Amino acid sequence: MxxxxxxxxxxxxxxxxxxxxxxxxxxxxxxxxxxxxxQGSVEEGIDIESLKDHRDSLKSLIEKYKEKIK
Known part of the structure; x- marks a missing residue:
């Protein structure tokens, strides 16, 4: 990896x-x-862009929620 x-x-x-x-x-x-x-593992070929998209969606979820509860 x-x-x-x-x-x-x-x-x-x-x-x-x-x-x-x-x-x-x-x-x-x-x-x-x-x-x-x-589906699959990183070793089997999950590409880095998919991982980045997933990470960014989590960041966005948190940020949107923080804005909402202000």
């Missing part, structure tokens, strides 16, 4: 944990965003 892929996966994990711990009402969306990832 490439370092960039590993870094993005780490970010995804951190963002998911942030949602679970700080924004539990958003947990229902975690499954939906996971479903947007292609």
């Amino acid at each position: 490439k370092k960039e892929q590993q870094d993005i996966l780490t970010e995804i994990s951190t963002l998911s944990r942030t949602i679970e711990e700080n924004y539990p009402e958003l947990q229902k969306y975690l499954q939906e965003t996971r479903e947007t990832l292609p």
